Amino acid sequence: MEFELEGVPGIIKAELILNKGFGDILFKINDKEYDLKLLKFSGSNFEFILGNSFYQVKILHSEGIKYTVDVDGINLEVKKRSKLTEIIEKSRSKSLINRENNISSQIPGRVVKISASQGSGVKKGDPIMILESMKMQVAIKAHKDGTLKEIKAKEGSIIARNDVVAVLE
Amino acid sequence: MEETRKYQFIGVFELSKITSILIANRGEIALRVIRACKQLGIRSIAVYSDEDNRSIHVKKADESYRLGPASAAESYLCIDKIIDIANSAGADAIHPGYGFLSENETFSDQCKKHGIIFIGPTAKSMELAGDKMKCKELMTKADVPTVPGSEGVVDDVDEAAKIAEEAIYPVMLKSAFGGGGRGIRLVTNEKELRQEFELASDESKAAFGKSALFIEKYLEHIRHIEYQLIRDSSGNGRHLFERECSIQRRHQKLIEMAPSPVVDKETRSRVGEIAVRAAAALDYLNAGTAEFLCDSSGNFYFIEINARLQVEHPVTELVTGKDLVKLQIQIAQDEDIEFKQEDLELRGCAIECRINSEDPFYDFTPSVGYVPSCYIPSGPGVRVDTYLYPGCNVSGYYDSLIAKLITYGSSFEESRLRLKNALSEFYIEGIKTTIPIHQTIIEEENFIKGNISTDYIEKFQILQKMKEREKKEQQIKSIAAVSAILLQSEYVKKVGDYKKIKTSSVGGNA
Numbered sequence: 001m002e003f004e005l006e007g008v009p010g011i012i013k014a015e016l017i018l019n020k021g022f023g024d025i026l027f028k029i030n031d032k033e034y035d036l037k038l039l040k041f042s043g044s045n046f047e048f049i050l051g052n053s054f055y056q057v058k059i060l061h062s063e064g065i066k067y068t069v070d071v072d073g074i075n076l077e078v079k080k081r082s083k084l085t086e087i088i089e090k091s092r093s094k095s096l097i098n099r100e101n102n103i104s105s106q107i108p109g110r111v112v113k114i115s116a117s118q119g120s121g122v123k124k125g126d127p128i129m130i131l132e133s134m135k136m137q138v139a140i141k142a143h144k145d146g147t148l149k150e151i152k153a154k155e156g157s158i159i160a161r162n163d164v165v166a167v168l169e
Numbered sequence: 170m171e172e173t174r175k176y177q178f179i180g181v182f183e184l185s186k187i188t189s190i191l192i193a194n195r196g197e198i199a200l201r202v203i204r205a206c207k208q209l210g211i212r213s214i215a216v217y218s219d220e221d222n223r224s225i226h227v228k229k230a231d232e233s234y235r236l237g238p239a240s241a242a243e244s245y246l247c248i249d250k251i252i253d254i255a256n257s258a259g260a261d262a263i264h265p266g267y268g269f270l271s272e273n274e275t276f277s278d279q280c281k282k283h284g285i286i287f288i289g290p291t292a293k294s295m296e297l298a299g300d301k302m303k304c305k306e307l308m309t310k311a312d313v314p315t316v317p318g319s320e321g322v323v324d325d326v327d328e329a330a331k332i333a334e335e336a337i338y339p340v341m342l343k344s345a346f347g348g349g350g351r352g353i354r355l356v357t358n359e360k361e362l363r364q365e366f367e368l369a370s371d372e373s374k375a376a377f378g379k380s381a382l383f384i385e386k387y388l389e390h391i392r393h394i395e396y397q398l399i400r401d402s403s404g405n406g407r408h409l410f411e412r413e414c415s416i417q418r419r420h421q422k423l424i425e426m427a428p429s430p431v432v433d434k435e436t437r438s439r440v441g442e443i444a445v446r447a448a449a450a451l452d453y454l455n456a457g458t459a460e461f462l463c464d465s466s467g468n469f470y471f472i473e474i475n476a477r478l479q480v481e482h483p484v485t486e487l488v489t490g491k492d493l494v495k496l497q498i499q500i501a502q503d504e505d506i507e508f509k510q511e512d513l514e515l516r517g518c519a520i521e522c523r524i525n526s527e528d529p530f531y532d533f534t535p536s537v538g539y540v541p542s543c544y545i546p547s548g549p550g551v552r553v554d555t556y557l558y559p560g561c562n563v564s565g566y567y568d569s570l571i572a573k574l575i576t577y578g579s580s581f582e583e584s585r586l587r588l589k590n591a592l593s594e595f596y597i598e599g600i601k602t603t604i605p606i607h608q609t610i611i612e613e614e615n616f617i618k619g620n621i622s623t624d625y626i627e628k629f630q631i632l633q634k635m636k637e638r639e640k641k642e643q644q645i646k647s648i649a650a651v652s653a654i655l656l657q658s659e660y661v662k663k664v665g666d667y668k669k670i671k672t673s674s675v676g677g678n679a
Contacts, residue, residue: 011645012651029652036656048653067650069654
């Protein structure tokens with residue numbers, strides 16, 4: 001299988017060659033063989049020794065061919081590569097257009113002020129509302145020009161991470 | 170004069186001995202105070218909000234009482250509730266920690282009215298220290314050099330704009346009641362000033378319940394150096410040397426250390442004496458910190474006294490061997506400081522990293538939630554003050570400081586290398602932390618050379634360097650990431666039976 005990693009140049013080819021049993025597995029990564037000793041796993045958490053080094057890995061999120069993986073506290077964005085997955089990706093991009101109109105919050109917090117009004121035109125970078133989290137006030141800004149079709153939050157309401165707070169059109 | 174007062178009060182020492190302390194705080198500082206209580210055989214009383222009922226301070230205190238709902242205004246800032254609990258639990262004294270009510274003179278006053286000892290300065294000196302303009306006046310009288318700047322509190326945004334124009338941009342917009350850097354904003358033009366004036370005012374009101382802003386000329390390429398102070402009820406004042414706190418991001422300290430690389434022995438005691446004089450000018454009681462700005466020619470300007478125990482107090486504890494919380498309690502029960510200034514010695518080097526639950530790769534936005542597991546570093550010269558434990562929760566309702574990692578070494582280099590190792594051992598699952606920026610800084614050449622100032626982060630493109638460092642780390646970890654994905658999709662799928670694998674091949678190591 002081939003993998004692409006964000007921020008890491010090139011493609012990584014990796015395959016499972018031999019399962020020796022009892023958690024001993026032989027991997028081939030970029031034409032080099034690695035012994036992997038699986039020490040622990042549950043669901044998406046793994047602990048293993050790979051090429052004589054210990055790793056603690058957690059697959060944080062996976063969606064289709066995209067994975068977010070945490071290795072010893074370092075986050076990596078990994079993409080599986082194949083012809084089939086490219087087709088799937090293309091069909092997905094349609095729904096992405098819709099999603100791009102959504103303004104979501106990257107942080108959890110309490111809405112202290114709504115600074116734009118429904119139906120008004122906004123420019124990229126204009127503040128839509130002010131959130132308070134961990135004693136800090138952070139503005140949620142429009143990521144593109146458009147008209148505010150809907151504001152989904154009220155002053156005083158609590159917002160979770162990734163919640164859609166407003167919709168542009 | 171010192172001697173006579175000592176004899177006068179000798180008879181009441183036993184009577185005022187503190188036997189129980191209510192800690193009006195949460196997180197690592199609550200735990201720190203609980204530890205000091207246990208050292209002194211004092212009963213420790215914790216208070217908690219609903220959000221914190223599983224927090225470490227609740228578990229480690231001798232007694233714990235519910236304060237109220239999650240929001241600070243209904244719990245840790247609620248003076249009446251705290252006093253009520255202190256009374257019903259029979260607390261002799263209250264330790265406010267830092268933040269929350271620590272610099273609230275009404276709280277200090279209320280404690281006194283209810284016969285409870287407030288471990289900190291008197292309401293009067295707190296009021297003076299908190300009112301930055303009045304404080305400046307007193308300092309000028311006491312021959313303590315201060316930052317050139319505007320006069321008085323500015324209520325009106327138009328007036329603010331006029332003053333800023335005269336002081337010449339950039340200027341600092343500061344909250345007179347703020348603390349810890351929140352509410353301090355740098356503005357470079359009138360448009361920014363007008364925007365930020367409103368935000369700073371709101372923020373101050375939300376955090377401290379009041380707002381009063383003033384303007385000060387912004388000095389560039391400066392160091393932030395502060396002095397730890399203690400002063401007893403007999404008027405004996407001591408300084409416990411300086412802490413270098415120049416490594417900041419948006420006026421929030423990131424790294425603190427002692428000694429400062431630019432303070433020599435002569436300067437250390439000269440400025441130390443100024444700091445002690447500043448404390449005397451306010452008739453200050455208990456532990457406090459005199460903050461100074463130091464320009465490139467080595468001039469020190471007093472900026473304020475922080476009327477509380479500072480976040481970075483462990484740095485001083487490590488280089489002086491003194492327990493500051495213990496000293497605070499002793500001073501609060503009217504004991505005199507038992508050591509002289511000349512008995513104190515600054516030995517070795519201590520460096521502290523403030524670890525916040527913020528994503529340094531995403532503009533330091535707060536990161537909150539459940540921490541399923543964590544590993545706290547240890548080893549020679551490593552101290553970690555934290556409220557983290559596996560299974561704890563990091564709440565968005567309160568400050569983002571989750572841990573303080575402090576290392577001690579006989580030299581800066583030894584301390585730094587211990588810090589480097591400890592940072593790499595630190596593992597916190599589930600939330601983003603500022604560990605990567607610390608790892609970047611402590612290996613950066615200007616930091617190693619001691620070439621630091623308050624604009625260090627921007628000046629040496631630390632965020633950019635952090636991203637580059639992360640990329641290298643990602644490259645190193647890439648084969649492990651790919652292996653885990655393969656394991657999940659190939660191995661688990663093929664072997665199929667989850668339970669069988671767990672018990673037969675990996676059970677023993679789980």
